[in-house]
Amino acid sequence: MDQQHLPRINAARLWQSLMDLAQIGATPKGGVCRIALTELDRQGRDLVVGWCREAGLDVRTDEVGNVFARRAGSDPDAAAVATGSHIDTQPSGGKFDGNFGVLAGLEVMRTLNDLGIVTRAPLELAFWTNEEGTRFTPVMMGSGAFAGVFGAAFIRAQRDLDGISVGEALERIGYRGEQAVGEVPGGMFAAYFEAHIEQGPVLESAGLPIGVVSGALGQQWYDVTVTGMDAHAGPTPLALRHDAMLAAARMIDEVNRIAVAEAPHGRGTVGYVQVAPNSRNVIPGRVDFSVDFRNLSQAGLDRMDAAMRAAFAQIAGRGAVAVEIRQVVKFEPCVFAPACVDSVRRAAAALGLPHMDVVSGAGHDAVYVAQRAPTGMIFVPCKDGISHNELEDALPEHIEAGANVLLQAMLEHAR
Template sequence: MDMKVKPLPEQLRDLRVNGERLWDSLMELAKIGATPKGGVCRLTLTDLDKQGRDLVSRWATEAGLTVTIDKIGNGFLRRAGRNNSLPPIVTGSHIDTQPTGGKFDGNYGVLAGLEVVRTLNDHGIQTEAPIEVAWWTNEEGSRFVPVMMGSGVFAKAFTLEHAYAAKDVEGKSVKDELERIGYIGPEEPGEHPIGCYFETHIEQGPILEDNDKTIGVVTGVLGIRWYDCVVTGMEAHAGPTPMALRKDALQVATKLMQEVVACAHRHPPHGRGTVGMVQVFPNSRNVIPGRVKFSIDLRNASDAICDAMDADIRGVAAKLSAESGLPIEITPVSAYPAQPFHPDCINAVASAAEALGYSNMRAVSGAGHDAVYMARLAPAGMIFIPCKDGISHNEIEDAKPEHITAGCNVLLHAMLERAGVAGG
């Protein structure tokens, strides 16, 4: 970061957000697309998404912010600083949800940013650098792919034209739906400057809750490797075929599936190994399986360790193939590099949590977030708070009001540290 950052003036160290106001805003936004089970279904670029964007835009305007929309529908809500030539200190997330989404995933990050601004307004605090709150289009990817679309276009991970051409199951395109709801803006994605970026989010996992910690100081996002694996045997009648003469693809496949989990255990502490999809052919009760196709999901905290896990599982597959005589094919499907966050932003979050007296721990994100793409462009960091039982992408997703408030207080102090206080 170019700008030098001074410690917060003593009179601001006791500054806190209005947690009740933040909670009320979250509950108000959650009414748009509310489901009978207490969750939210507000798919991207639907009429409900438009209502959510309109509401957040109105709140921003009421808080004195200027609203800018770019060509992929990302929104930037700006609070001017004393020196507006400095790149803004940005926070944000998304307000689209899963079909069976909760009230907090994404929404919390946007409204926490808005509450930071409201708090600064309440106390008449001017920052040196501008502060902005961003929402990113189609983070969830539940209606259109790719996921993290708005931030991905912004970061030039893929083109605007590629995003525009994406269609939902009804054949409706991103471009047509953006035009229909009135959220194609004039600004070219990526032309908006960012000095640094923070994202506040529920953990979407059980680690903070399990460790009884209030704040997760996120150091990075796990790298992801996805594969399709095919084991080929031979179909045969389950009755007449002796056990010693079988070429049972499923028995070999299940051994490799177990090794996917074992591979994660061999690469601690952040190793993850999952088989989530299995297809058995011919899938008949009295036929020995002749072909099994299954997914492999490997994750870890660095690309080097992901490479090691790749070599590990391929070595095991080769050994099982040699022992069984059955061909095993592992084909990469997609890969996302591990993304470490910037030490300055990590330290800003950690320092704020300590100064505010919140229990905290270093954490990694096993899920992707818009902060992944922002970290390619500017120093970035994330703040996690616990969610009940680690459950997310589910209508029962829940978080405690005191944790919601705590995460926003950390965001407030971390942003003030990076933005600086005019005259401070």
């Protein structure tokens, strides 16, 4: 089909839906605070579910609050081609993170309605419970349960800081569904596509509207404690010190060096540092810090883990301090299905949209869904690479481009 004759989404309608949904939990600085399973989340869910029903979709909810909205296909035996994301936000979140993927999926349905196109396979729009993990842990709770990583009972028993459980919160907002987690009418999705803002600076700095996401980095997070001995900064000669901060500083530099050695996909970040007693003329006796390692292969993560343990032990010995390393989080690296990744690349090309292959450095619902169904993702740039921030922003033409790629990719699998 010629580029001019491909069906196109209604960009103005999609943008308006994004702005309308962003009113629920809108913050004074232009962001959104709509935390999972709160009253505001209920209002957001109700708005989107209402739009789905207006579009003639059949809406179901599962026992952890994941919502699915289906557009029937012509083949009663075909597995659904699905899309989705999340509508919960960070406390100082933006209008696009998650919301774009959900409303782009809705716009695909609306567009096909407008054009009177009936696909062979049914199309399904999902929005997953509590992707952000702000109020309840774990993060990506709904898609993780869907993938079978977490059991429904475990999820429903998780509690927030006020002692309210996920199960109770679902009852309160009316989103405790009947469908068993992971059950899909007609069988597991034939394919799943998720459109999302990049949340990083790569596409913007490359000047490209579309990122074809080939997979997601695996993650290993650690808590590290360095223990030395508090002492007066003045009377204690350098050679007699047990300076936990000096050793921690060398370890932090080493985290970066280890990541650089795993270019281009290695990432190493120390985001959290706590010093005790944290007084300007006392040599620190204890430093706690975090390490966040990411890489595209498990072998790469294993190399980073081993390099860190060797380097930290050497630094601790040199600095006469003790070091303890505890791994606290692990996400396996994810390689998306070539059939889906290729569809996204073909869709961008067919639409004449400049694009590049990228990997996702962050976790997404798609990474869990990929454990059960062939999956692909579409990234669009966000302003200055900023996300999880009220300043999060995206250009209408990029939002439009991403939704058109989603439409083409889904049609390729559903026709």
